[in-house]
Each structure stands twice: as structure tokens, then as C-alpha cells.
Amino acid sequence: MEVVIVEDAVAGGELIAGAVAELIARKPDALFGVATGSTPLPIYQALAAKVAAGEVDTSRLRVCQLDEYVGLPAGHPESYRAVLKREVLEPLRVPDSSFLGPDGSAEDLPAACAAYERQLADAGGVDLQLLGIGTDGHIGFNEPISSLASRTRIKTLTERTRVDNARFFNGLDEVPRHVITQGIGTILQARHLVLLATGAGKAEAVAATVEGPLSSLVPASALQLHPHATVVVDEAAAQQLK
């Protein structure tokens, strides 16, 4: 695992956008795994600027989703599919037809999870997967005590994650309780994992991920098992590293 400390979120976004741009130049039809939440927004903004400037050609790029809420009504603006359309697909000029994601409104959710695993495998696997980290150390929505070998499945959000995410909804009651998430085993199959963590609120989780023991109590510590994992942290998020 390589750890890169940058000054702030904007610098982290620029650095990672550069790595994604290099991947696309090398492999124009790469499968780019994206995360939602606040942390990756500077990455998407920096990439969008490169696309607008004609420095990056995304015409063959494919994009896939890490996780999705279960049970939000169709078209809900906070479904992760809707968020990614706004924050990633449109600014990067990637058509819906090049987007893969699990169906969080399926009647048969276990079948939807299995179907998404198959889609990812049929697409040749994820080339670069962006990750954020929860204050409790989750990646995707693999909350603490997730199996390190887990595959895409339904998970129940912890109260802490629901409170953390309530800022995107009109109050805690509206935050879904269940999600579909790529499993930790699924995430570990991506060829390159890039985790961005910014802000002092992530410092404890970052230290446990990078320096703590490998443990299902800190799902992000599974990155220690990956042959090509890059953890980019700003100075605030790095403050508990030894």
C-alpha cells in the first residue's frame, strides 16, 4: 500500500484525476469504478475540467458503481445512480449506456446482487476503483464486521453511517436502512484501488486502515491485502498517522 499525503482535498482531487487520465490514455475503454459521497467530488471536478479542455477522451470509457441505496422511490435525487449521473456521467460526457450499477429497486434483491457481480466480471473487471472511507472505516457500504471475502450483497447501514449521510436527505428518517454494496472481496478484485480521505473526521479511520491490524472491524484495512492500493490523504486526515 502506498500512502500519499497532500495538502488538501483539491490537491488530492488533482492527483487522482491525473492517475485516472493516465489510465484512460493507456486504456480508452477502461472500467472506472466510482464512489459517491462528498470526498470524491474534487476528483470528478478535476477530471471534468480535463475533459472540457480536450485533454481526456472519455468516449469509450465505462463507469461502474460501488454501492446503492435500497428502496428509494424511482428517480429519487439521492439514489446513487442519480448522484453519479449528475456528478460523474454528465460532466465526464459518459453516456448512460456505458454505466453499470446494481438495481436497488429490484423485487429480487439477491438476484440483482448476483447479476451485478456477473456484469462486472463480463465487463472484464474494474481497472481503477475509487474509494472513500466512512468514519467507522467502511469502504463501499461494507460496515464493520463485514467479511473480508464478501461479494456484492445487501447490507444494513449502521446508525453512525445513517447519521453521517443524513445531510443529503431531509432528516435521518429519510435515510435508507439498507443498501446493495460490492463486497470487500469484490472490491479487492479491481486492478488498482485508490482511496481518498480528507478532513480530521477521517483521521482515526485512516490510521486504523494504514497502521492497524488487518481486521473486519475496519473494513478498509483490507486494502493491506491488495497488491496495488494507493491511499491519498490530506494533512488533516493524516494527523493520526505515526
Ligand code: F6R
Ligand atoms: C459511497 C461510499 C462510501 C463513502 C463513505 C464516505 O459510495 O462508497 O464508503 O465513500 O461513506 O463518504 P463521504 O465521502 O461523504 O465522507
